[in-house]
Amino acid sequence: MKVGLYFGSFNPINIGHLVIGNYLAEHSNLDQIWFVVTPHNPFKKKDTLLDNYQRLEMVYLATKDYPKLKQCDIEFGLPQPNYTVNTLAYLQEKYPQHDFCLIMGEDNLKSFHKWKNYAVILENHDIYVYPRISEGPIETQFDNHKKIHRVEAPIMELSSTYIRSAIKKGINVQPMLPQGVWKYLDDMNFYR
Template identity: 80%
Template sequence: MKIGLYFGSFNPIHIGHLVIANHLVEHSDLDQIWFVVTPHNPFKKKSSLLDNYQRLEMVYRATKDYPKLQPSDIEFNLPQPNYTINTLVYLQEKHPDYKFSLIMGEDNLKSFHKWKNYELILENHHIYVYPRLSKGHVETQFDNHKKIHHIDAPIMELSSTFIRSAIKAGKNIQPMLPQHVWEYLDEMNFYK
């Protein structure tokens, strides 16, 4: 089975995340997408970041109607600070029959060469890159790499930061969130 790993804080998860993940699972050779909720770094003070399990709950609620999209708390029990390479090694040991790939936006590909052990990641895993709005194509050293696949997914310029600010300002952001996530945020009074 081919699994695409979509890492993020998902604070909160929104329709942009779902559109990209669903597009990838339906229009590539990936069988499932796992939303890997990245844990709160205990050394960083970030009051706008909800608790790990609250964010995981939102991802669970957002994906429960999509069998090919799954929430993952795999990083919650790994030593912190964690690096993507450690998660990949751990997952490969735990699921030797699965093939794991990374999902990232074009903006992250530009700095991928700065990631810990990025050469090892590329040696053992494929990377699926979705487009972002930008000022034309910026060349990277990975442009023609055989393990990097540019996917023509819809461009979703929606950010969790914008959503949190809008909630705090009392704006209606309901159309930007999956219904189950909206109901949870509203019930819990998050980001107000």
Template identity: 75%
Template sequence: MKIGLYFGSFNPIHIGHLVIANHIAEYSDLSQVWFVVTPHNPFKKKHTLLDNYQRLEMVYRATKDYTKLKPCNIEFNLPQPNYTINTLTYLQEKYPNYEFSLIMGEDNLKSFHKWKNYELILENHHIYVYPRVLKDNPDSYREKPQFDGHKKIHHIDAPIMQLSSTYIRNAVKDGKNVKPMLPEFVWEYLDEMNFYK
């Protein structure tokens, strides 16, 4: 089975995340997309980051009606700070019959050469890249990255989403209605728990 790993803090998960993950699950050769909730880095200030299990709960609620989308807490038990290569190695040992790929935005691909053991990741895993455009600089990711044409890197023509978790958190803090931007069950949970207010 081919699994795409979509890493993020998902603080909170929103409809943009679901649109991208679902598009990749439906229009690529991947069987499933796992939302890998990244734990709070103990060396960084927490600021507005919710507890690991609260963010996992939101991902669970957001994906429960989608058979190809799954929440994943695999990084919660790995030593921190963690690197993607460690997660991939751990998953490959735990699920030897699965083939794991990475899902990332074009912005992350541009800095991918700075990742720990990036050559090893590319040697053993495929990468599915979705388009990202910054509102203040539409041409920011249009130039060809150094990995252009690499046989392990697949550019997916997913919809471009201009939504961010930061925008949603700020809107909630300002008392705005963010309901249309979130999966219904996530909005209900946020509202019930008074998160980000």
């Protein structure tokens, strides 16, 4: 089975994440998309994150009705801060029957050469890149690379940062969130 790994803090998961994940599940050769909830991105401040299991619950609520979309907590048990190359090695060992691929936005591809052991990742895993509006060039070494697949998914410029800020200001963001996620956030009074 070919599994696309969509990493993120998902703080909170929003309809943009779902649209991209579902598009890749339906319009690529990936059999499943796993939304990998990251406990701590080395490039983000940890104090802005909800609890790991609260974010995992939101991903579950968002994906439960989509058979090809799954929530994944694999990084919760790995040493922190963790790096993608370590997660990929761990997953490949735990699930040798699966072929794991990375899903990333074009903005991340622009900084991919700064990732820990990015060459090892590229040697062993395909990368599916969806379009994002962003500035700056992509490293020429990634142009026409056999392991990098560009996917013409819809451009989704919806940020979890904006959603958190809007909730704090009392702005209605309900249409930007899967219904179950909105209800969970509202019931738990998160981000207020």
